[in-house]
Amino acid sequence: MDERDRLAERFEAHRGHLRAVAYRMLGSLSEADDAVQESWLRLSRADTAEVRNLGGWLTTVVGRICLDMLRSRAALREEPLGVRVPDPIVGPADGTDPEQQVLLGDSVGLALMVVLDTLPPAERLAFVLHDMFAVPFDAIGPIVGRSVAAAKMLASRARRRVRATAAVPTAVPGADRARQREVADAFLAAARGGDFDALLAVLDPDVVLVADHGTHPASAVVRGARNVAEGAMRFAELAVYALPVLVNGAPGFVTVPDGRPVSVLAFTVRGRRIVEIDVLADPSRLSRLAPAILPPVH
Structure with missing residues (x-):
């Protein structure tokens, strides 16, 4: 050598x-x-x-x-x-990807990455x-x-x-992650069922949603439980295609309606309420990131 x-x-x-x-x-x-x-x-x-x-x-x-x-x-x-939502680190919902564990180290949630940007x-x-x-x-x-x-x-x-940003620090491993998954799953179930009251029950009153659609006018920051819940009601059609994953170490979903990802959602949970939802729905970036964010097929 x-x-x-x-x-x-x-x-x-x-x-x-x-x-x-x-x-x-x-x-x-x-x-x-x-x-x-x-x-x-x-x-x-x-x-x-x-x-x-x-x-x-x-x-x-x-x-x-x-x-x-x-x-x-x-x-x-x-x-x-x-x-803008930074590139998400998407891995299996069971957290078994060793390469991503090295990359993330201590939890570096997407909400924190948004602030760093x-x-x-x-x-x-x-x-x-x-x-x-x-x-x-x-x-x-x-x-x-x-x-x-x-x-x-x-x-x-x-x-x-x-x-000063309420949503950080974000997820921690172990039992707390299991509770966060329960909250994220409850949000998804409520969105799929069009249950407005159930959505309000899992959203913090001051919840923030950051939606990055690239250059599309739909990109926005939405604040408040009622406003976020109203948007989630419109998500019901896509919610049926949501697959559970970890996004930067925290529970989240990738929506894959036709074999290609159309959005990545990351949830920041405090207690039993969602305090921030970060959504990447920029088609060009998702296309580039697709191999890294599509869940494995079993």
């Missing part, structure tokens, strides 16, 4: 971690893979003789790549960001690297071109925005 092969082997040992960092930074699976690949290219060209902590070195490199990608994304966007790039990087991956601020500061104190302030601002 030559030196390059040994370096590639060492890189592969960190790939899962790097992809997890990039996904939280970018909210896009394809862009996360691009960022990880770029980190390998930079590693292969770098002199790593003095690098003692390869994992830490790669984490900061991926962070810098993702920051550049976020800034480019913002610069190219002519209109303000509208309703609203943060300025530097705030997002500081929060993700420090609060989610314990990267010290003296390593974060040089990435964003700020002092250590300024990097701490970026993370603090991001933390306040995250905590």
